Amino acid sequence: MSEFLELEARDGVRMTWNVIPGTKQDAASCVVPVSAIYTPLNPNPAIPVLPYAPLRCRICRSILNPFSVADFGSKMWLCPFCFQRNHFPQQYSAISQSNLPTELYPECCTVEYMATAETGPVSPPVFLFVVVTCMIEEEIGYLKSALAQAVELLPDQSLVGFITFGTYVQVHELGFGLLPKSHVFKGTKEIKKDQILEQMGFLTGKTKPTTGGRIMAFIGGPSTEGPGSIISKPLSDPIRSHKDLDKGSAPLYNKAVKFYEEIGNQLVHQGHVLDLFACALDQVGVAEMKVAVERTGGIVVLAESFGHSVFKDSLRRIFQSSDSDLGGLSFKSGYQVRNDDIRGRVGVALIEEKLVQHRLRWFGHIQCRPPEMRVHSGRLKCADNVKRGRGRPNLTREESAKRDLRDWNITKELGMDRVAYLRSTAPRMSKFKASLDLVLPWRSYQHHDGQMRLRSTTISRRWVAGSGSVQELITGFDQEAAAAVMARLVSFKMEAEVDFDPVRWLDRALISLCSKFGDYQKEAPSSFSLSPRLSIFPQFIFNLRRSQFIQVFNNSPDETAYFRMMLNRENVANAVVKIQPSLISYSFQSGPEPVLLDVSAIAGDRILLLDSYFTVVIFHGITIAQWRKAGYQNQEGHEMFAQLLQAPQEEADSIIKERFPVPRLVVCDQYGSQARFLLAKLNPSVTYDSDSPPPPGGDMIFTDDASFQVFMEHLQRLAVQ
Incomplete structure (x- = not known):
């Protein structure tokens, strides 16, 4: 998934499907919604900051971007959204193939504008x-x-x-x-x-x-x-x-x-x-x-x-x-999305709606075609002809822009339903060879120095349709982004729907996904296999079912609300750590190495470092703990042991230094009372009723929960039916 990580680092965008299903049937059978997770203030110092106003389309007000078609002879450019031809202003008179403005460079999908009339005057925070x-x-x-x-x-x-x-x-x-x-x-x-x-x-x-x-x-x-x-x-x-x-x-x-x-x-x-x-x-x-x-x-x-x-x-x-210019607080910010078919959003945002000249405006300025539009204001199910919003209607663009507040690194999820749009504009889309162009927020915000800025992100993804599209869809599947979207979606449903069974809903979704994209012979569970593009997704769902977002036992309503708020605001990488914590092993036999999130990773002569986002755990095996209590690390000739103890502490410090909110650090020993912080996150492959006991120095988990191996056996059996 390196290509997805590079796109996120550059533009702050991760999509569940980077190849878009082009029909309603294909989209429904994909189970995981076509969604974009966007971090508006993605801390990328390479993002150019332009000291002038953005050039907008005179019809739909979209901003000039790398996907616009420039005609250097006539000094005009074609908007990729409404296909309107626009004149370049006088300051672009020297434009040519060898002298492009910053906005047209392919790598500048995200740019930032400052000192513009539309961003407003400088104000103190x-x-x-x-x-x-x-x-x-x-x-x-x-x-x-x-x-x-x-x-x-x-x-x-x-x-x-x-x-x-x-x-x-x-x-x-x-x-x-x-x-x-x-x-x-x-x-x-x-x-x-x-x-x-x-x-x-x-x-x-x-x-x-x-x-x-x-x-x-x-x-x-x-x-x-x-x-x-x-x-x-x-x-x-x-x-x-x-x-x-x-x-x-x-x-x-x-x-x-x-x-x-x-x-x-x-x-x-x-x-x-x-x-x-x-x-x-x-x-x-x-x-x-x-x-x-x-x-x-x-x-x-x-x-x-x-x-x-x-x-x-x-x-x-x-x-x-x-x-820092990008890592600090922002004030008085709002964002505007330009796309012809936005379905909804699960995350933190406030929607303002206004029908003006047959265009629906959210946050003051989002153009859509109302007959093809499904409006969702924090709710996933809504009648096509129902518009829901909060606050006062009939606002001017300036008034609406003030109404949505954002701070640093809040991540939004935008779900897209492409069906009506593709049907109605297929003849015009043909000239773009079946591509999807989406302007993710034109986001204005007040920098901590008081300067108003505007950031624009434009992305493009191709879409496919037909019987041969399954393999192409698989190549564009981002299983980490999909896990983050499903976690947000199920958390929202638990709060919004009465008598909702989250575990059953996740299981049914996973079975449907595996039936659609798995490789198997019917009624032969042993023949089941998944492409590497999907092979980790069942493990994400298994850990999501056991996470604090689903299981509220032993958590207070305040803690559950806090966990879900943090899930909705973080990017994909952080969301994945919350769903499936990372586990690193330190021992004399090898350097630091990732190990399976399984109870079998525990050994007496091993130190484990667990990162579950909210908590960082340094877990000493029983032998390591005994040596540490005896003070061997302070004795001459045991320098290697002192270094072994120090290595996970340094890694934990680096994690804590980079994260907000600061996680809780727990240092514990095997069989100690605080060992529960680690054991609660591990796959219970060895329990009190297992056929074989744990190896010497190992451990077991006292639970009746099914292990990941049993989970996969049931998944394979149901997926091939």
């Missing part, structure tokens, strides 16, 4: 810290220390606000050093927005309505007052669990979700992001606040304490990364 004070003194001390470090790392031109809340809400004015001043509001009293604006003097012109802002909320406990409360005040009342939510016995849940949904709508309307830092041993309401965080594209960090490295290092990394 705004940070509003909202801090809970109902915590023990030790936790407040940890939080004060972390915030002091964060403020020191803010860009110099930043505007900073500070709010604390407990029983009362205090809005502090930071311009008074010796004589602190704050506005105080009673937490139990409902106050209208206009009252707040008038009391604080915002109506006199002290606010910046067009400036992007980030509201960073630091929560150390559950809300017990007001419409956003998730639990009553008596300590005897238990906090809601997954079972309570399933049975509908959590009376405050729906009310709180509706409250935070309204908050999210207001934030989007104002152009602000809500970032959530939830640090407590118990739940704080992440499941309820999820809608507001996702709707604004905010950051979420979940930790046990404000003194934990997961919180402290993650907060520090946010502002340290703002030194």
Whole structure:
């Protein structure tokens, strides 16, 4: 899959099918939806930044791209989307085959524009810290220390606000050093927005309505007052669990979700992001606040304490990364997709819809043909003639562009249904030799230095149809992207559909896929085989069935909401690590090497390094642990053992250094209590009822779950029927 990785590194795009099925029947039998996973702010320093405005088609407003056809003689270019011929402006008068503008180079599928009229004026970034004070003194001390470090790392031109809340809400004015001043509001009293604006003097012109802002909320406990409360005040009342939510016995849940949904709508309307830092041993309401965080594209960090490295290092990394043009925060951003048949999206986004001149506009500017369009606003099933959206209709392009907020490295999934488009435009598509051109976001965002920028990505994929297309579809299958899409899709269905059985749904999808693309003789399971392009996909599905995205047992609603939010916002590589963790072995016999995610990988003289994204585990075999406790690594003549202990620690440090949020590091020994962090992720090929015991120094897993070998036997038997 090296070619897919190269495309992702360059443009931030991975597609499940890089050869598109051209008929409705072919698309349906492929099981895995035709989808594109796009990272809008893909950190690629090679992306050119152009100091002028983009050149757009005068009909569909698509941006000049490498797939446009240029006529150097007449100084005109052909739009690959609406086939409109457009004149090059005067500044392109010197264009020729040997003197191409940057946008037409084949390797420049992604470009960025700055200092343009349509991106808007330079504005300073705004940070509003909202801090809970109902915590023990030790936790407040940890939080004060972390915030002091964060403020020191803010860009110099930043505007900073500070709010604390407990029983009362205090809005502090930071311009008074010796004589602190704050506005105080009673937490139990409902106050209208206009009252707040008038009391604080915002109506006199002290606010910046067009400036992007980030509201960073630091929560150390559950809300017990007001419409956003998730639990009553008596300590005897238990906090809601997954079972309570399933049975509908959590009376405050729906009310709180509706409250935070309204908050999210207001934030989007104002152009602000809500970032959530939830640090407590118990739940704080992440499941309820999820809608507001996702709707604004905010950051979420979940930790046990404000003194934990997961919180402290993650907060520090946010502002340290703002030194980079592509790795830092962005503000007041939205994206616009130009394509003739976008089916839907599973991820974090807010859709605005507007029918103007027979074109449907999302996020202010997405052109489509309404009779052929299926509109989905966060839902996968919707009648063809139903339009769903959030917020106010009939917005101008400038108003709509302000409504969708994004931050760094949020990844979107766009699902495409090509059928109606290909049928209706086949004669015109013939001149492009059956290719698919898709402009993925023209994405405007406010850089941390205040400069508005616009990024455009254009990709092209060919499509095939007919009986001989199966092998071509296989060559274009990206099994890692497919695993990420299926994980997002099943997680969404678990939240949106009543009585949905995720394991059964995944099993049926995998059986159908293997029946379609497998090589076998009917009713002969032993003859079954899969192409290398699909051979790892069943293993991804096996681990997805056992992952925290599907299995909610032993996880709180807050943890489940956090895991799914992080799945929706990460790129393919990170999503795959969450679904199927990586396992590396360290031993005297060989250097570091990947091993199967199986209990058979455990040995007494081996160190294992597990990366499951949220947790990094260094696992010492029993013999290694005994030598370490005896202090052999500190004795002369045992330098090799000291190096063996140090190698996985260095690799773990490098993983932690590159990841956000910072993962939890667990160092454990075989048969120790924390060994469960590793054992829970391993394939149970050896259990307590296995026919043969584990080898000396090995281990077993006490579970009744089926192993991957049994899973594959059932899959082969059902696929060939």
